[in-house]
Amino acid sequence: MMRIIKLLCLLLLLNSCNKYLGVVDPDYAPSDELEDIFSNELTKSNENEISDIRKIIYPLNQLFIGDVNLIEIKKIASLDENSSVYFYEDILYFTKKDELIIQNLNDSKEELKFKLNLDKEEKIIQIFEYSKEKFILSNKSKLFLIKNGEISQLANFDKFINDEIIQRGDKLLIFSVFGDLYEINLNQFSESYKGKFTINHGVNIKSRNYEYENQISHLYNSGTLIFLNQNNFDIEENYYLDDLNILSSLGYFEDFLVSPFSFKGYLYFIDRSGLISVFNPLISEFLWEVNINSPIKDFNFSEDGKLLILSNSDILILDYDGTLLNTIEHTNETPLKLLSEKDKILVIDEKGIEILDIKTGSQINFIKNKFDGVVEYLSSNSKIYIKDNKYLYKLSE
Numbered sequence: 001m002m003r004i005i006k007l008l009c010l011l012l013l014l015n016s017c018n019k020y021l022g023v024v025d026p027d028y029a030p031s032d033e034l035e036d037i038f039s040n041e042l043t044k045s046n047e048n049e050i051s052d053i054r055k056i057i058y059p060l061n062q063l064f065i066g067d068v069n070l071i072e073i074k075k076i077a078s079l080d081e082n083s084s085v086y087f088y089e090d091i092l093y094f095t096k097k098d099e100l101i102i103q104n105l106n107d108s109k110e111e112l113k114f115k116l117n118l119d120k121e122e123k124i125i126q127i128f129e130y131s132k133e134k135f136i137l138s139n140k141s142k143l144f145l146i147k148n149g150e151i152s153q154l155a156n157f158d159k160f161i162n163d164e165i166i167q168r169g170d171k172l173l174i175f176s177v178f179g180d181l182y183e184i185n186l187n188q189f190s191e192s193y194k195g196k197f198t199i200n201h202g203v204n205i206k207s208r209n210y211e212y213e214n215q216i217s218h219l220y221n222s223g224t225l226i227f228l229n230q231n232n233f234d235i236e237e238n239y240y241l242d243d244l245n246i247l248s249s250l251g252y253f254e255d256f257l258v259s260p261f262s263f264k265g266y267l268y269f270i271d272r273s274g275l276i277s278v279f280n281p282l283i284s285e286f287l288w289e290v291n292i293n294s295p296i297k298d299f300n301f302s303e304d305g306k307l308l309i310l311s312n313s314d315i316l317i318l319d320y321d322g323t324l325l326n327t328i329e330h331t332n333e334t335p336l337k338l339l340s341e342k343d344k345i346l347v348i349d350e351k352g353i354e355i356l357d358i359k360t361g362s363q364i365n366f367i368k369n370k371f372d373g374v375v376e377y378l379s380s381n382s383k384i385y386i387k388d389n390k391y392l393y394k395l396s397e
Contacts, residue, residue, distance in 0.1 A: 051343060075393055083096055117153065125138060223255055225260070272296055
């Protein structure tokens, strides 16, 4: 009903655009000037420098780097494209082909290997913990338990599922390749059907899930955005994305970089094409929105509302109100990931890691290293790791 009302209001507004309501003064002279309802241009701050960035809270809590001048990249494990990685204190769990490998990070020679009973085309998609137990989940929804030096199969739910899952306490939410949502109870190892959703065109990406108004935002793929009820995990029909695309002056949001995250009541929608909208769907209000006219590769968001956007040539630093605080050029030909801490920014590409000074925009260091395929940051015990399609690396001082 609310969505219908919004549509009717919009139609009435459009219908009245060529009508004047009120009294025309005798000396009135028409003007050719028009004022946009929404501004698509970045407003540049009079302040040309920003000295540091507060704690990063999205896409994940701040990773503390330490002295960037002493950073080295150390290769600690050989992986393959489908490897899953999990840390428990100083113990590393990872899969490679049909094996689970457990390695003590304090003693690289201490290593255990377990053969996994996998079918053809089956792969491990998640290693996770619940109730102090370690579990393994495959893309055919087989659930395994790691315990007392052995691996046992607990259940086979016999469904092909997407790589991205949601774990909340004793509940595990899995998404089938056909658009079905299931809830697995990790105490009883039982499943229940939660509903069906429409799969839109998009690429599979790794994206964290965020909370907004008692809901969980989840990306099934870059083009399929789902909201779930936090309490019962039902699929929510909230029309947030529909309203955004109706009211936005930028164009169509359809290829997301990340699940929408919230800050001070607004949802941040970031499209990989370059569209950014800060929108409150409950009151249909925009704080700001902009098209940076360049593909967005990655982002950081700080606890005081600063948004850092990594594009093909620059890092844009925007304030809470959308003001452009600074633009820092980077030299990476194919930028992949962004990591910022205090007065430093790290940009990783296929050839290594560039370290930039936020205040001056100048390069402090470039650490050469060949990265392959999809790159992601991981952390454990205040240590930072980088995973690509071939290796797991540790950033060490």
